[in-house]
Amino acid sequence: MSSDAAGRILEMLRNQAGRLSGTEISRKLGISRSAIWKHIRSLRGAGYQITAKHATGYQLIAVPTHLTTWEIQAGLGTERLGIKIHTFSQVDSTNMVAFRLALNGAHEGEVVIAESQAAGKGRMGRHWESPHGVNIYLSIILRPLFPPNKMSMITLMTAIACAEAVEEVTGLLPSIKWPNDLLIGEKKMGGILTEADMEMDRINFVIVGIGINVNMPHSSFPPSIRDTATSLREAPDTEISRIALIQALLRKFELWYQRLGQGWGDAVKGRWEEISQIRGKEVEIVFMGETVKGQALEIDADGALLVQEPGGEVKRIVAGDVHVRG
Numbered sequence: 001m002s003s004d005a006a007g008r009i010l011e012m013l014r015n016q017a018g019r020l021s022g023t024e025i026s027r028k029l030g031i032s033r034s035a036i037w038k039h040i041r042s043l044r045g046a047g048y049q050i051t052a053k054h055a056t057g058y059q060l061i062a063v064p065t066h067l068t069t070w071e072i073q074a075g076l077g078t079e080r081l082g083i084k085i086h087t088f089s090q091v092d093s094t095n096m097v098a099f100r101l102a103l104n105g106a107h108e109g110e111v112v113i114a115e116s117q118a119a120g121k122g123r124m125g126r127h128w129e130s131p132h133g134v135n136i137y138l139s140i141i142l143r144p145l146f147p148p149n150k151m152s153m154i155t156l157m158t159a160i161a162c163a164e165a166v167e168e169v170t171g172l173l174p175s176i177k178w179p180n181d182l183l184i185g186e187k188k189m190g191g192i193l194t195e196a197d198m199e200m201d202r203i204n205f206v207i208v209g210i211g212i213n214v215n216m217p218h219s220s221f222p223p224s225i226r227d228t229a230t231s232l233r234e235a236p237d238t239e240i241s242r243i244a245l246i247q248a249l250l251r252k253f254e255l256w257y258q259r260l261g262q263g264w265g266d267a268v269k270g271r272w273e274e275i276s277q278i279r280g281k282e283v284e285i286v287f288m289g290e291t292v293k294g295q296a297l298e299i300d301a302d303g304a305l306l307v308q309e310p311g312g313e314v315k316r317i318v319a320g321d322v323h324v325r326g
């Protein structure tokens, strides 16, 4: 049974104010009444409330509150991104699922989304808190044609896409902390984990993992991050539609990724510097036990952070944790 036909039936039901007869669906889609019934059953199984009356037909009463491919794709409007969306109730990590799919030949633009993660990953082996049903855990498979040294630009453009999507949906523009933190005020509400399968001179695929705390209540944060983390809901204190946010995110992501692919690295750099908190600030960067202190200048064409030490020397930072001082 094709999920496509189920999706098209759903679309017809959405656009219908009252009941829609089986004959009408059958005529429009060229499928039998019994095939329609099977699709209706699978939609119901996915959480859609659809009533069926023998004489008058079908009516959509309610859509599920959990994330479904159909809800995300309805009115999405992207060209390639999210054309295939794999949704799960729970996974180990959406990045790991996406990685496995990519190894098996998944295409650029395929997306993995889960309601919760049992082993959500941060950078450098760290853990990402991923409670069920309240946040966004999403990974995008990319097969970029540009060289490995441009990898960091993908993380930066992802941060821009996330910030702009949040602004579109909530009216609140988060700030970005190099390289992968999304902040509201001083608190972290999202993070990005970019992983890749690559050789010396070429990228086979990239997995961009995005975690955004959307409706997570403050009480759900474990004590270890209660003072440093926040969710979007906490800011305006209203429930935020995860569907609307995912759709905005996929659209913004596609736009910025296309720009990057067309050689608009300067536009990415410019927009990133506009949104980021870091330019001109006194920073301390820790990476693998080493600390660099100085003033953050800008990011270079490959997405590295340039920091001027008190002695005047400029260091190029490609990875690490940034602390803004003072």
Ligand code: BT5
Residues within 6 Å of the ligand: 092, 093, 094, 095, 096, 117, 119, 120, 121, 122, 123, 124, 126, 127, 128, 129, 130, 136, 137, 138, 139, 180, 181, 188, 189, 190, 191, 192, 193, 209, 210, 211, 212, 213, 225, 228, 229, 230
């Ligand atoms: C990150 O790492 O910020 C990258 C997070 C990426 C998560 C997404 S979810 C979808 C995809 N699938 C995955 O498995 N991962 C990606 P890092 O900069 O290393 O920050 C990790 C640190 O942030 C932790 O050590 C905690 O201190 C803190 N933290 C953990 N969970 C958090 C949360 N939900 N909100 C805010 N801070 C959190």
